[in-house]
Amino acid sequence: MRRLLAIVGLGLAACGDPRPPVAADAAIDARIDAPLDAGLDARVGAPPAVIVLIGDGMGQGQLDAASWYRHGAPGRLAMQALPYAGQVRTGGPSGITDSAAAATVMATGAYAYNGAIGVDRYGRRVETLLERAAARGWATGLVTTTSLPHATPAGFAAHVGSRGQLVEIADQMVRDAHPDVMLGGGTLFFAPMGAGSVRTDDGLYDDLALAGYTRVDTAADLRAALAAGAPRLFGAFAPDLMTYVAARAPETPEPMLIDMAMAALTTLDRDPHGFFVMIEGGRIDHGGHANSLVDSVQETLAFDDTVAAVTAWARARGNTTVLVTADHECGGLEVTGPAPAGEYPPVRWRWGNHTNARVAVFGDGPGAALVDGAVIDHRWIYAIARARMDNGAMIAPGREPIPDGEFGDLRHRAAVQAVPSEFGPGENQLDALWLDATADGLYVGVEGLFAWSVNAVEVWIDVDPGAGTGVASPAGALTDATGVLDLALAASHVTAPATVFDADVVLASIGGGDPHVEDFRDDAGGRALRAPFGLPSNLGWLRAAMNYGAVRTRGAPIAPVAGQGLEAFVPWAALYPGGVVPPGAKLRLAAVLVNTTGEFTSNQFLPALPVGSHNPGTALTPLPGVIEYAIDGDGDGVIDGDRPPTIVR
Numbered sequence: 001m002r003r004l005l006a007i008v009g010l011g012l013a014a015c016g017d018p019r020p021p022v023a024a025d026a027a028i029d030a031r032i033d034a035p036l037d038a039g040l041d042a043r044v045g046a047p048p049a050v051i052v053l054i055g056d057g058m059g060q061g062q063l064d065a066a067s068w069y070r071h072g073a074p075g076r077l078a079m080q081a082l083p084y085a086g087q088v089r090t091g092g093p094s095g096i097t098d099s100a101a102a103a104t105v106m107a108t109g110a111y112a113y114n115g116a117i118g119v120d121r122y123g124r125r126v127e128t129l130l131e132r133a134a135a136r137g138w139a140t141g142l143v144t145t146t147s148l149p150h151a152t153p154a155g156f157a158a159h160v161g162s163r164g165q166l167v168e169i170a171d172q173m174v175r176d177a178h179p180d181v182m183l184g185g186g187t188l189f190f191a192p193m194g195a196g197s198v199r200t201d202d203g204l205y206d207d208l209a210l211a212g213y214t215r216v217d218t219a220a221d222l223r224a225a226l227a228a229g230a231p232r233l234f235g236a237f238a239p240d241l242m243t244y245v246a247a248r249a250p251e252t253p254e255p256m257l258i259d260m261a262m263a264a265l266t267t268l269d270r271d272p273h274g275f276f277v278m279i280e281g282g283r284i285d286h287g288g289h290a291n292s293l294v295d296s297v298q299e300t301l302a303f304d305d306t307v308a309a310v311t312a313w314a315r316a317r318g319n320t321t322v323l324v325t326a327d328h329e330c331g332g333l334e335v336t337g338p339a340p341a342g343e344y345p346p347v348r349w350r351w352g353n354h355t356n357a358r359v360a361v362f363g364d365g366p367g368a369a370l371v372d373g374a375v376i377d378h379r380w381i382y383a384i385a386r387a388r389m390d391n392g393a394m395i396a397p398g399r400e401p402i403p404d405g406e407f408g409d410l411r412h413r414a415a416v417q418a419v420p421s422e423f424g425p426g427e428n429q430l431d432a433l434w435l436d437a438t439a440d441g442l443y444v445g446v447e448g449l450f451a452w453s454v455n456a457v458e459v460w461i462d463v464d465p466g467a468g469t470g471v472a473s474p475a476g477a478l479t480d481a482t483g484v485l486d487l488a489l490a491a492s493h494v495t496a497p498a499t500v501f502d503a504d505v506v507l508a509s510i511g512g513g514d515p516h517v518e519d520f521r522d523d524a525g526g527r528a529l530r531a532p533f534g535l536p537s538n539l540g541w542l543r544a545a546m547n548y549g550a551v552r553t554r555g556a557p558i559a560p561v562a563g564q565g566l567e568a569f570v571p572w573a574a575l576y577p578g579g580v581v582p583p584g585a586k587l588r589l590a591a592v593l594v595n596t597t598g599e600f601t602s603n604q605f606l607p608a609l610p611v612g613s614h615n616p617g618t619a620l621t622p623l624p625g626v627i628e629y630a631i632d633g634d635g636d637g638v639i640d641g642d643r644p645p646t647i648v649r
Contacts, residue, residue: 046319047274057285059329066300072341078308084372091404095516095547100163102327103155109382118159139271146282147186185238219255288330326359403569405549414645437641441571449560450511462588470502483522491598542574584635
C-alpha cells in the first residue's frame with residue numbers, strides 16, 4: 001500500500017502564526033537517511049544505474065487521454081503500473097516553469113528562471129547529474145525526440161543563460177559534457193556551415209570522430225552500430241525536432257523513442273562502473289501547445305511504450321533506479337468523458353501554453369520509494385539520483401518558496417476572510433492572504449477563487465510605512481488607463497484606511513489567467529506608483545512572477561482549492577532601489593477584489609470588512625485596515641520575515 005510522505009512545509013497553520021514544520025514519520029526518516037542501495041534487486045553485483053525519463057508537457061490530462069485511447073479506461077498506462085507514484089509541484093522562480101528551468105532544477109537541484117540552462121537563479125553555473133555521474137566514472141547518455149540542444153537535454157549537459165543559444169549548447173555537449181550516447185534530432189546545430197546547418201564554422205563532426213563516436217543518421221545505422229558494439233553513439237536523425245509519431249511514414253528512417261532508449265541502455269551498460277541516462281519524450285509538449293489531441297496522445301503512448309521497455313530491462317538488470325516524470329503540463333488538457341479503446345475521448349483545453357498543474361512521478365528500483373504517495377518538487381529528482389551516484393543518504397531539499405499558486409511553502413497565513421461572498425459559495429472570494437519573505441524577495445499569496453475575465457485581484461503595498469512616498473489613497477491616484485488592468489486601477493474608488501497607508505506598489509491580475517514573468521500583458525502584473533520605478537501617470541511594470549494554483553479551464557465549473565490561488569513573487573529590487581532592504585524594514589498590505597473594469601468593489605477585502613458588511617459597489621470605500629509585516633523583525637539588516645504579520649485597523 002502506498003504511504004503518504006510528509007514533506008516539510010505542506011501543512012497550514014493558524015491565522016497569523018508561523019507555520020510549524022511537518023516532520024516525516026520515523027519510517028520515512030529512516031528511508032531518507034539510509035543509503036539508497038540495491039536492497040533486494042534481482043542481479044547481485046550489477047553496477048548502479050539511474051534512468052530518468054521525462055515526458056515533456058505530460059500532465060494528468062495527457063495520461064488520461066492516452067489511457068482512454070489505448071485501453072478504454074483511465075489509469076492503465078505502463079508507467080501508472082509502476083510500484084511507486086506521487087505528484088510533483090512544477091513551479092519555479094518565474095512562476096509557471098518552462099522546460100529549460102524545469103530541466104535545470106531536475107539536473108542540478110537548483111531553481112532557475114525560465115530560459116536558463118544549467119545555471120541557478122543567480123546565474124551561477126551548477127554541476128549537473130550528467131557531469132556528476134561522469135566524475136564518478138559512470139557512462140552517461142541523453143536521448144530525446146526533440147533536438148539534442150533543446151531545453152530538456154541541454155539542462156543536463158550545458159551551462160548558458162538562454163535556451164536559445166543552441167549552437168553554444170551543442171558545442172558544450174560535444175566538447176565539454178560529451179555524453180557517451182547522444183540520440184535525437186538537431187543536425188542543424190552540429191553539421192558544418194552550409195545547406196542544412198545554422199553554424200558558421202566547421203561544425204562538430206570532426207570533434208565527434210576524434211572522441212570515438214560512431215555517428216548514425218538513420219534507424220538502420222543505429223541498429224548496425226549497436227550490433228557492432230560501438231562504444232559511443234551520436235545520432236541526429238532530423239534537422240531539428242524529430243517527426244511526430246502520428247505524422248511518420250511507414251518507412252521512416254527515424255527511429256522511435258523506444259529504439260533509441262534501448263540502444264542507449266545496451267551501449268551504456270557495457271561500462272563496469274554504472275551509468276546515468278536521461279530519456280525524453282519531448283514532443284508531447286508540442287502537441288499541447290498546438291492543442292492537438294492526436295499528437296498529445298500518440299506521443300504520450302510512444303513515451304509509455306518506452307517506459308515499459310526500459311523498466312522491464314532495468315528490473316532484469318537489477319540495481320537500477322528508474323524515475324518517470326514531467327517538467328510541466330502543457331495546454332491544460334482535461335478529459336471530459338469516456339471513450340472506447342481506439343477512439344479519442346472528448347476533451348477541453350485551457351489554452352496553448354504551459355500550466356502550473358501538478359504532474360505525476362512514478363518510480364521503480366532503489367530509492368524510488370521516496371516518491372511514493374508524496375507531493376514533491378523537481379529538486380527531489382536530483383536528490384534521489386545524486387544519492388544513488390554518491391552511494392549515500394539522500395539530502396532532502398529544504399523549504400524554498402516558489403510562486404506556484406500553492407501556499408504550503410509560505411510561512412504566514414496573515415489574514416483570513418470573515419465575510420461570506422455575496423455572490424454565493426464558491427464564487428468571487430478572497431479566502432486568505434499569505435506572506436513570506438526571503439533574501440530574494442517578497443511572496444504574496446491570495447487564496448480563493450476568481451472568475452475568469454470577471455474579477456481583478458488587487459494587492460496594494462506600502463513599502464515604507466510612514467514615509468509618505470506613495471499615493472495617499474488608491475482612489476483617483478492612477479490616470480494611465482491604456483491596458484485592461486490600467487483601466488481597472490484607474491477606476492478604483494477604494495480610499496485609504498484610518499491608519500497610515502501610502503501605497504507604493506500594486507500587484508494586480510485578472511482572475512483565472514496564468515500570468516508569469518515572461519508575460520508582460522495588459523491583464524496582469526506588478527505596477528509601481530512612485531519613482532524611480534514608475535509614476536501614477538505612467539505606471540511601470542515590475543518584474544513580478546505571478547501564478548495560479550489548480551488548473552482552471554475556461555467556462556468549466558470550478559471550486560476553490562484550500563491553500564491555492566494567486567501567488568506572486570516580487571524581487572526586492574522591485575521595491576527598494578538597488579534591491580537593498582533597509583534595516584528594520586516592514587511592509588503594509590491590503591487586498592481587494594473588484595470587477596474587471598474596476599468600478600464595482602466586492603465585499604471581499606483582506607483584512608476583512610466588519611462581519612455582515614455588504615458589497616460597497618461604487619461608493620468610496622475605505623480599506624478596513626492593513627496587514628503589517630516585519631521583513632527584518634530584529635533590525636539587524638538581515639531579512640528574516642519570521643515574525644507573524646499583524647492587522648492594523
